[in-house]
Amino acid sequence: MTAESVSSGAAPGGLDVALAGRRGDFAIDAAFTAPARGVTALFGPSGSGKTSILRAIAGLTRLDGRVRVAGETWQEGARFLPPHRRALGYVFQEASLFSHLSVDGNLAYGARRSPGGVDAAMRREVIDLLSLDRLMSRAVADLSGGERQRVAIGRAILSRPRLLLMDEPLSGLDHRAKDEILPFIERLAAGLDLPILYVSHDLAEIERLADRIVVVADGKVRASGPLNAALTDLGLGFVRDPRAAAVLPARVVAFSQEDGLAELDLGGQRVFVDGSGPEEIGLERRLRIVASDVSLARAPLASSTILNILGVEILAIEPGGRADLAILLALDGAPDLTFMAKVTRRSAARLSLAPGDRLHAQIKSVSLATSAMPRSR
């Protein structure tokens, strides 16, 4: 994750959106870009206009402005392509499979209509990717919510889109179904060579899936950029959430059979987390560091149960609550890798913390954002 400029234009192959208009008594004015690969989250509270923006990108509803995808203009000025002429996949909140078709028929619906068609190899790949094999002969009505959503995702991908839009695809599911389907979406995001726009009001999902985030409030874009840059932007207020966390990329370098801990490289420093096995070595993982789990010390504690102690520099200090301060930290030697600490005003005064100070951050628990998902509120 790099601190690239938020206002940079869309990379070739990416998504470039600038839409404005009224939906009922609600004004939307949103402009953002998304790169050609990876998940861009459209985040905001319910009723903030996320779905309206997504529908307008698909052409299902009409707003004024511009939509460009992979160098192709879907909408600009008088030009307005209807949805069926836009090469997009749309996964709706509820699975909305065609009840008059089988699972196979649903998958074939989009595939048959995609220009160039879908060959057997690609079909096989999508079926394997989403583990749809066992579902093929089942009636749509007999599928569970999670299974339906997997079929809907497969159907969207098999129409060979150049942009995948997902409108809170997990919101109708219970926790068990969410945990079951999230790994599939993760694999998808890693394997698909197209931009994915993922609408959600659930930060836990976004921490797991997104590479970038567009923060929407009252129909306007409040911020957009790399995920961690937004999560640790003290001005955006994520830090006020009790579960506020940073999400950082780290590489697994070792695994201890003795105590089950994986050792990860985070910007040149070492972090230990509950690991799953030696097969993880070499893989990139997302570390989730919760701000309220981070404490600061001038000198490293010699005897402590805390395993993860990182050298950091204070970048900024902001009020975080009545008794708390929110402190933005960067890893020593890796200024792009930022996370937050919540400390009491009294402690901060006692240590006379100030921007520029180099300290030891003791982290009570570091977890993998890809392990068991934190429960949404």
Next chain:
Amino acid sequence: MIDTGDVFSALTLTLELATVTTLVLLVLGTPLAWWLARSRSLVSDMVGTLVALPLVMPPTVLGFYLLIALGPSGLGGLFGLRSLAFSFPGLVIGSVVYSLPFVVQPIRNAFEAVGDRPLEVAATLRASPLDRFFTVAVPLARAGFLTGTVLGFAHTVGEFGVVLMIGGNIPGETRVLSIAIFDYVEQLRFADAHLVAGGMLVFSFLVILAMSRIGRRIGEVRP
């Protein structure tokens, strides 16, 4: 003595009329039902009301207006005839108007029940409007089509007032079963009347039974 040739000719004419009428109604009624289901304009409300009128109007009133409409200053004149009334085409036109609500209403309700979402999904899967109408809207509304077809057919078989007004009683041309019964009773041919009336009774029973069975079977696979 029962004149089976007489009954048979009335029966084939009735089936012919009901078949042609139902086919015409499906062709005309489907787009009409689609429009009524999707439009919220005053015009569509007014057309919807017009379509429903035969449900409450006395068939003789309808028949009277049709008689005028099919006459020399109406459709009949258009085709260079004295009148379309008292002919098979005239009978078809009358039956179409009279049975219209029985076909349009179930199809319209079924289209409304389909809702926007499946069509939006189809649009995002690159189906054009016509494509998604035939591959999504129609299959999802199939229960409405079956109900409309059965009701339209049965209702045409059973119509009396309109046929009497515009069709008269020409054997082999406009003399359908319901008229035939009326005729037999007037001529005190009770055996013939029994045969036809009994047949109609069984037919009606089977129609309603079939409809409820179809409705349940299709209902099972609907979401």
